[in-house]
Amino acid sequence: MRAHLSLKDGPEASKSLRRELREDSQETRSKHFLCLPLYRGGCPEKGSARRSPKRSRREAPVQDLAVRKSGRRDLIRLLKLWKVRRGVPLPSFVLEVLGLEGAKSTPPLLEPQLGAALAYIRDHVSDRSIADPANSNNNLADTMTPLEKATTRGAAAAAVNARTWNEVFG
Numbered sequence: 001m002r003a004h005l006s007l008k009d010g011p012e013a014s015k016s017l018r019r020e021l022r023e024d025s026q027e028t029r030s031k032h033f034l035c036l037p038l039y040r041g042g043c044p045e046k047g048s049a050r051r052s053p054k055r056s057r058r059e060a061p062v063q064d065l066a067v068r069k070s071g072r073r074d075l076i077r078l079l080k081l082w083k084v085r086r087g088v089p090l091p092s093f094v095l096e097v098l099g100l101e102g103a104k105s106t107p108p109l110l111e112p113q114l115g116a117a118l119a120y121i122r123d124h125v126s127d128r129s130i131a132d133p134a135n136s137n138n139n140l141a142d143t144m145t146p147l148e149k150a151t152t153r154g155a156a157a158a159a160v161n162a163r164t165w166n167e168v169f170g
Helices: 011-031 060-070 073-086 092-102 110-124 146-160 165-169
Strands: none
Touching (some): 073 092, 073 110, 073 146, 092 110
């Protein structure tokens, strides 16, 4: 991300971004998160071909607690907003894991966290193994097809090279 992609433009710019994020988050919960990411190849309700589901032993309470304790809920919301607006086919939980891992050593400002998370997603979404923090036997990379990984990598690269917020979020 470039230096002029700053949330330091003033308190009003930051407030409006947070307000838009909250509104978009409420809107997308009902529209876009109806399908489980366990179905490879898309959602059966949307007319895509249904494959056998990839079974995953998701320990939801442990994973949800890890997200809450990370202190990066705004980052997760921004990543999910990016995912929905750009049509990124990355399962939400994989997005959370990669985003939190990428933003580990960044300061508590949203701009550097988002830049680091998107760069980490770009560089590591194609890895053979993405470890589930709650279950070491769970390989999250198996929940995505090679096409989904390539599409996600391209979208993350475009977001990292963006000059404006509008280019990042659309």
